[in-house]
Amino acid sequence: MSGEGLIAEPRAVHASVGHERLRELMHRGTEFLGCDIAIMGGAMSWISERHLVAAISDAGGFGVIACGAMGPELLDAEIAATKARTERPFGVNLITMHPQLSELIDVCARHEVSHVVLAGGLPPGGAIERIKASGARLVCFAPALALAKKLMRSGADALVIEGMEAGGHIGPVSTSVLAQEILPVVSKDIPVFVAGGIGRGEAIAAYLEMGAVGVQLGTRFVCAQECIAHPNFKKAFIRASARDAIPSVQIDPRLPVIPVRALKNQEMVNFAAKQREVAQRLDEGAIEMAEAQLQIEHYWAGALKRAVIDGDVESGSVMAGQSVGMVNREEPVAAIIQELVDEAAAALESRG
Structure with a gap:
């Protein structure tokens, strides 16, 4: 059309x-x-x-x-x-x-x-x-x-x-x-x-x-x-209100992570653990800052795919804006x- x-x-x-x-x-x-x-x-x-x-x-x-x-x-x-x-x-x-x-x-x-x-x-x-x-x-x-x-x-x-x-x-x-x-x-x-x-x-x-x-x-x-997007992903949007779309929390100030807004679920907890893991590798000198940030980006891409494509809206990232309530x-x-x-x-x- x-x-x-x-x-x-x-x-x-x-x-x-x-x-x-x-x-x-x-x-x-x-x-x-x-x-x-x-x-x-x-x-x-x-x-x-x-x-x-x-x-x-x-x-x-x-x-x-x-x-x-x-x-x-x-x-x-x-x-x-x-x-x-x-x-x-x-x-x-x-x-x-x-x-x-x-x-x-x-x-x-x-x-x-x-x-x-x-x-x-x-x-x-x-x-x-x-x-x-x-x-x-x-x-x-x-x-x-x-x-x-x-x-x-x-x-x-x-x-x-x-x-x-x-x-x-x-x-x-x-x-x-x-x-x-x-x-x-x-x-x-x-x-x-x-x-x-x-x-x-x-x-x-x-x-x-x-x-x-x-x-x-x-x-x-x-x-x-x-x-x-998987039907589960769409259902999560339809059910959600504006206050359900929350920003991720930065765990370690030494690791600059751009916040991500998504519907609150287990994945938001998992991301905190991922940040700790990457920050530790950064402290140990195992990776450089650019690689650390790239690992975070790849993590988000994988978490988003689990939700969008596979329909796992609990351990996947359901990225959504606050207009989701509409x-x-x-x-x-x-x-x-x-x-x-x-x-x-x-x-x-x-x-x-």
């Missing part, structure tokens, strides 16, 4: 003014992404793969493949399979600390991927230049105003500001505070998308009015019919996007 017309041709006549206003506010975002609706799919490892990514793009949004811990061959196959499922544009999310980042950039370039999203901190030297040399547009995450300015100077074409309400790896500041801090300063110079804790269209409308050009959502798409049923991607669009349009129209 194409997303064309979801904004321009609303379900109800009385909402037409709101839909037109929504289209105006999203114009920079849709123009930048090359889609109909400036809603990006959050890059969720094991979840944001060919099926969900293609469905989001076909519904008028912008799907993003989560490369995560994939090697170049796996990413190559995933991009090819996604291209076979949709003719609409989509992006690829790469983690800056990936040991094969350079090779992954080459894979994206060979496939002429239109947008590359870099997550996980400042990109290593040369990465930005190589991505842009391939013709791709570069999107970077900016968890603070100072970093947003630095990324702009470094050549980022757009930014995503994601607050701590999000699922998966999170920063220390809420979405609403980041939006107030960053949007007024940089949104005139560079397209900015807002992410973290967004579950309804009213929130989308509010961030657009503050200067955002679009939004990124992950948690709302987990229970899409097109998502390959996920209450399984439905098609197109229905999710349509609902968000209609809610945003109604909110805009109510404000006159």
Whole structure:
């Protein structure tokens, strides 16, 4: 199903003014992404793969493949399979600390991927230049105003500001505070998308009015019919409330671990034990800091796979944002996007 017309041709006549206003506010975002609706799919490892990514793009949004811990061959196959499922544009999310980042950039370039999203901190030297040399547009995450300015100077074409309400790896500041801090300063110079804790269209409308050009959502798409996540994983989302999505705790201050937000279960306890194990090996000199952090990342990838693919929602990691309380049923991607669009349009129209 194409997303064309979801904004321009609303379900109800009385909402037409709101839909037109929504289209105006999203114009920079849709123009930048090359889609109909400036809603990006959050890059969720094991979840944001060919099926969900293609469905989001076909519904008028912008799907993003989560490369995560994939090697170049796996990413190559995933991009090819996604291209076979949709003719609409989509992006690829790469983690800056990936040991094969350079090779992954080459894979994206060979496939002429239109947008590359870099997550996980400042990109290593040369990465930005190589991505842009391939013709791709570069999107970077900016968890603070100072970093947003630095990324702009470094050549980022757009930014995503994601607050701590999000699922998966999170920063220390809420979405609403980041939006107030960053949007007024940089949104005139560079397209900015807002992410973290967004579950309804009213929130989308509010961030657009503050200067955002679009939004990124992950948690709302987990229970899409097109998502390959195990039924147990989806049931956990449908049953959960916002307070069930909690951040992991850092056990040893000498081992910097980016917190992860997930539904509370036995895995959150297991992760504390894993941190102690890695910290001990670090103390013993058995591994270097970079290897320690990489081990933590691989641990999360495995724990997430147990939950998403195998359906083990107790000893696997059920990464979820605080908007999980707004996920209450399984439905098609197109229905999710349509609902968000209609809610945003109604909110805009109510404000006159």
